Amino acid sequence: MLDFPLLSPLGSSTVHLLLALGVGMTLPYWVDIRNNLHRAILLSATFLLAMRYIWWRGTDTLAPPGLTLDMLASYALFGFELLAMIGTVSSYIIMSRLKLRSDEADEHAGWWGEDEPRVAILIATYNEELDVLERTIVGARALRHRNKEVLILDDSRRDWLRDYCASQGVRYMRRPDNKGSKAGNINHCLDRLAEDPVPPDFVAVLDADFVPHRGFISRSLALFHDPRVGLVQTPQHFFNADPIQHNLGISQSYPDEQRFFFDHMQPSRDGWGIAFCCGTSSVCRWSALRDIGGLPTESVTEDFMLTLDLQDKGWATVYLSEPLTEGLAPEGLKEYVTQRARWCLGLMQIARSRLGPLARNNLRLRDRWSVVDSVLFWTTSFPFRIAVVVFPLLYWYFGTIVVDAQLADVLSIFGVFFLWGQMVQRVLMPGMVVPILHDVGQLIGAIPISRAAFTGLFKPKGHPFSVTAKGGDRTKITVQWQLMMPFVILLVLTLVGLLLGILFDRFSYQDAGDGKWVVLFWTIYNLFVLSMTVLACVELPRRERHIADLPDRGILVTDGNIRRYWIRSLTIDQARLRGLVLSEGTAGTLRVRDVGDISVEVIARTVDGLRVRLMPTTEQREALLVRFYAEGAAPGTARSQLGGLLAGLGRRLSFSGRR
Structure with missing residues (x-):
């Protein structure tokens, strides 16, 4: 019989991946995300692939039983992954329905x-x-x-x-x-x-x-x-x-x-x-x-x-x-992490309270499930994120085989599950979950959040309420060393381990089979995640900025001269006027829509015009606040944009994004 490449295990895995990709590409053309039947079909398929994956992990990829480091590490990682998968499956079930009011x-x-x-x-x-x-x-x-x-x-x-x-x-x-x-x-x-x-x-x-x-x-x-x-x-x-x-x-x-x-x-x-x-x-x-x-x-x-x-x-x-x-x-990273650790602690306190899922009360089954789902999120997602970074190091430094799998199976089982999940997320939550960046968001607070989760479960009482700090001086670069150092250490260990394994063949490929490709993939992926996490721990200066503001027409009156110009970067105390040249110190009034005629003074020239200081009355200041915050659409962006992401990260990496 002729041995066609597509009939080999690796070729068959490629076919599975292409099939998942092909079906996934058609989803935007027939799926109505508001249709609960469509959502249920997509997430049921994702659930089945998740069950197939976790069954394969538990039956085909673990180290043989015995008191060995391989077995302890292999079963420990699988335990983290199994618990995280239970939480993920619970979220799949929840997201199979939608109600918009x-x-x-x-x-x-x-x-x-x-x-x-x-x-x-x-x-x-x-x-x-x-x-x-x-x-x-x-x-x-x-x-x-x-x-x-x-x-x-x-x-x-x-x-x-x-x-x-x-x-x-x-x-x-x-x-x-x-x-x-x-x-x-x-x-x-x-x-x-x-x-x-x-x-x-x-x-x-x-x-x-x-x-x-x-x-x-x-x-x-x-x-x-x-x-x-x-x-x-x-x-x-x-x-x-x-x-x-x-x-x-x-x-x-x-x-x-x-x-x-x-x-x-x-x-x-x-x-x-x-x-x-x-x-x-x-x-x-x-x-x-x-x-x-x-x-x-x-x-x-x-x-x-x-x-x-x-x-x-x-x-x-x-x-x-x-x-x-x-x-x-939260404007600072420390406040950001503290806030989420408080949410986590509070959920654990609820789980142990008179309204917990196992307590005697009048809650419906679905309310109890709601609490369990939240507990699963806080207690499994963040520890698993840490485990994904730590466990590959056992291979590079000690030769420990954590996942023993054939490359063809990795592609056809894990690869199909991962790819299909990304395609479904792309349809149900367009532009919401971006690999690496999503993991950075979880990893950056994973240590204090994991600590809060288990502290709350075993000691639910006696914890003070931590207020999230607001305001303060945000004009300087601040390095959050305490948050950063664990990730710096993990980054160095990961990079050194990879170099030792590949360049010097130390522990790298001995008796690992195709499992080495799994380790190699997660090692390289972790290098990106850890690098971005370390970068995120360097806090850049902030300035007031109203994302929802759009260019607007305004009328500037100086010395009896009336001019119409575009207003840019309007804040509570400053504005930029495009296409106008006046000397510094020039005084006048600027008519702003829904606010009135505000006294202004030219304070600087810009590349495309000038910047003025606003001197609003109390009534005008309040009108500006209403315009900035109480009217218009939602601020910010609701979905990621690949071009903007690459440009923003590029500027940040080149340090040109610093102001």
């Missing part, structure tokens, strides 16, 4: 008739500066919903903030202690509101650094037409880049880390009836809050626990996937 909000807009419901807007604050609080308060006052009251809940008891609230005509509250942290602060306010002659019908919660868009209240209230709905959650968008976006120079071409959860996971959770509160940008029915006795204080993530508490009493949480607020993402 914009049409429902349109249909039931104004269901209350002529008398608007009374809404209390609670802004909890601890240590934020005025420039952070100002835009939130101004945005809350500018909401279109008329029957509202804005309340500032000050847990630092600052007299200057009390005076500022009086000047803004908003209600100021402080309490004698800080018991219960943020949840306790809100509960204190709820108790005071209950003493008012007319309590609110609904309560909206905003973080101190989150500005509501003008339709936030009216759009959210539309979903309360259903008397079973106790809470409506809306997504969080950010007007600044998160630390990874900023430090890698990809803020305009790569979505922030939260977009996957808010744009894709929460609508899918809502399809199962298990969307949950995320604190800020939510609205809750007053009667539901009083029914459960206020916000729970047993967890540092009181928002997720609030949803479980509501469901335990029969109240539903729903999700409205519309950009109705925007806020400040």
Whole structure:
């Protein structure tokens, strides 16, 4: 018989890969991502490939039993991978459904008739500066919903903030202690509101650094037409880049880390009836809050626990996937990691609480699954990410064979599973998950998050609430050495191990079979991931930047001369005017849409014009804040752009991206 190349094991594997690629390329032409049947078909196929892969790993690739380093390492890595795969499969099931409620909000807009419901807007604050609080308060006052009251809940008891609230005509509250942290602060306010002659019908919660868009209240209230709905959650968008976006120079071409959860996971959770509160940008029915006795204080993530508490009493949480607020993402890498470690710790506390999946309560099976899914995410994804970096080193330095597999099987089983998964993600979440960058986002906080996960599981009580710091001096380059050093060490060990193995044939290919190709692939991949992670630990200077702003026409008046020019890079105190040349110090007025005539002074010439200092009145400053933060579409980008990614990373690597 003739031995055709395509009939060989390697040729057959190539056919499998090409088949997966070919079918995957057709998906955009027939898949409707809003059709739950289409989603279920795609993710069921992914599930079957995942099961095929994990069965193969457990039956064909492990070291023989025995008290050897090979067996211990091989089984340990498989254990990490198996647990991570269980979490991945759980997310596949969740994402097989989708519920979008914009049409429902349109249909039931104004269901209350002529008398608007009374809404209390609670802004909890601890240590934020005025420039952070100002835009939130101004945005809350500018909401279109008329029957509202804005309340500032000050847990630092600052007299200057009390005076500022009086000047803004908003209600100021402080309490004698800080018991219960943020949840306790809100509960204190709820108790005071209950003493008012007319309590609110609904309560909206905003973080101190989150500005509501003008339709936030009216759009959210539309979903309360259903008397079973106790809470409506809306997504969080950010007007600044998160630390990874900023430090890698990809803020305009790569979505922030939260977009996957808010744009894709929460609508899918809502399809199962298990969307949950995320604190800020939510609205809750007053009667539901009083029914459960206020916000729970047993967890540092009181928002997720609030949803479980509501469901335990029969109240539903729903999700409205519309950009109705925007806020400040953590500006520093340390704050970014601390925030996520706090979320992780809080989920572990919930899992061990009276509302945990194994506790006696009135939660539905799907609510218990919701908690288990979140626990799986925090306890498996991040340790597995560390394991993927560490275990190849055992091969290069000790000759330990962790995965014993034939190359043909690797391609036809793992390769097909990986490729198909990427194609499905490309259809269901276009431009959302980018290999290497996605792993950088997980790896950079993997050590403290893993520590928080197991600390919370085994010691759920006695942990203080860690406030995410806002503001501060961000004008200098800062190297986060404590976060960076483990990755520098791993990068050096990986590079040295690879060089020893290839150049000097030390442990590299002895008795490893085709398993060496698996190790080689992950080693090279890890070098890229670790390099980008180290780079992301170098924090670049920041400056105020409004991503949503577009060039606009303006009228400049100087010495009686009227000129029309393009306004670029408009901020609260500066603007660039294109195509105009005037000497420094020239004074005049600049007419800005929806703001008015602002006094300005030329402060510098630029390549294409000049830069002016804005000197707005108090009213004009507030109008600028409303324009920047409370109006328009969502800031940032919702999907990655390959050209922009390559350009941004190229600038960052060449250091030309530094300002």
